[in-house]
Amino acid sequence: MKQGDYSLKVLAALLLICILGFGLFFIQIKEEIPVIPVQGKIGEPRSDDVWMISRMIAAESRGEPFDGQVAVASVIVNRVRSPKFPGTVNGVIYQPLAFTPIVDGQFWSVNPTDNHLRAARYALNGWDPSYGSTFYWNPATATSKWIWSRTIITRIGKHVFGV
């Protein structure tokens, strides 16, 4: 009987692992459903841009002061206007390796708030508290040494902004 108890325990443990494994599998699938941005009508060309940028703010700049959020949005807008980067908001956001939330998929799972939308609109309308920056990074988490070779323009909250 002792041996039987042992194998039952092993069985139970394996079953538990299995259930956990299945659980993880399905949770992962659930998280990966992308949300497709709502398309604007003709004459509202920016509604997609506002939506896209507010997602980036929600992923990168949650808990930051309002000017920090507008500044992150400004970096995207400044890139669009720069000859060194792609020429559309989509092109800039989806440029491979350009933004961490795209690499780790967070971009598709965040829920932008009204305040994030407001920050995105301010940046698209021309307010630029980053003063022309085309890069931002968080000194606490930035892994690339290269980023520190950029010229720093300003610091807001936990982000550094530069060109």
Next chain:
Amino acid sequence: MRTPRILISLLVFGLIVAGASYFSAQFYNQAHTSQNALEASYQNNFFNLIENLENLDVLLGKTLASNSKHHDTITLVTVWSMAEAARTNLSNLPLGIINTARSNQYLSQLGDFSYSLAKKTADGQEISENEWKKIKQLHRENRTIHSQLRDLTGLMQEKNVRFGSLSRVEKARLPQESQAVLDGFGKLDERLQDEVPTLTYDGPFSDHVVNRSPLGLTGPAVDKKQAEIIAREFMKKINQNTDYTVTNTGLADGRISSYSITLKPDDGGKDDIILGISRKGGHVVLMMNGAEPAAIRKVTRARAVSNAEKFVEKLELGEFIATGHLAEGNELLVNFAGQQDGIVLYPDMIQVSISLQTGNVAGYDASKYLLSHIERKLAAPVLTEAEARAGANPHLEIERVRLALIPLDNLEEKLTYEIKGKIEGDTYFVYINAQTGTQEKILLIVETPEGSRSI
């Protein structure tokens, strides 16, 4: 008793292993398939990039050989679209901004420059000797980039490197072969920094436009304390009932070098107010109220516009006219342009955002005004209004004509007649040069329930 139990547990164990390997195989297959799909997209962009550069080589060569303005116009416009396509291809590759920024700029400027030349030749003007030499340089540059990319295809084949293996930047170090390929792209990009000539021409990516310095920053430099006083006084113009305390002052060394000042109202309001004060002259560059207006609309749009107008008057920056407004969120954005002798000065634009909850100013931006404002002597128009009207499309049902100074892509300013008219129910602004009678620009005005927007 013992044997069947062991058998059963073995059987169940076997089933679990089989199940696990089934699912991991599924995962593997899925990952494998998506990796291949991604690689296909990278390769597609890479080889399209090479092909577009080949086409650019041919087109630039033909421009050098051509002696027909008619041909030049068509060829140069094609160069522009090919260069833009190549730029899109390049920015879809996982090479990192560090290795592509210069190449991206080269392609942007090549296209933009060609487009500006196409406008000239379409206008009947000749390509100058200097411009011909620039095309020659760009042609040579293009050929070098093309051959370098061809070399890189060889290297990738030889070392069996896929684009997918170039993108593990943030984590571990890249395998040696991948690093060699990435360095190849990096070298190509770095070389452009030294080789490409400075391009000054009539387009938005021209070096003189990208590196423009602000014209409107008049007056002596202000220090931190003075800037803080200016910020608090500015807020007094919005709300006289409270004073403000500075909670933070930072520096921003951008195009308009500024103090970035955060204020809190003394009346207990919790939300930050952010202001930018230029270090030269102490001009207010921008203001943003960090508090989002609540979603209760108590103020009519007409009153919001009039509040914005009253506020702009208080700033004493000169004469301004409201040129349009748009409700977004719970704010009304009102655009103002400067005015001089009844002429609308579009380059001198300021923006005011009014909270539709309180009617107060929630945001202010004068960066465009500070970049372009300068004392101007405007020449009298050569054309009469009647002549300008006659110069517009005969189908346009004209509603209003006024004189306006407009900024062109190259920062040049042109005095024009702004003709507002309708075709098929849509509103257009047509700008006719007041000296030469040429049509400079057309804007489509989109009327929405929330206001108007120009495209």
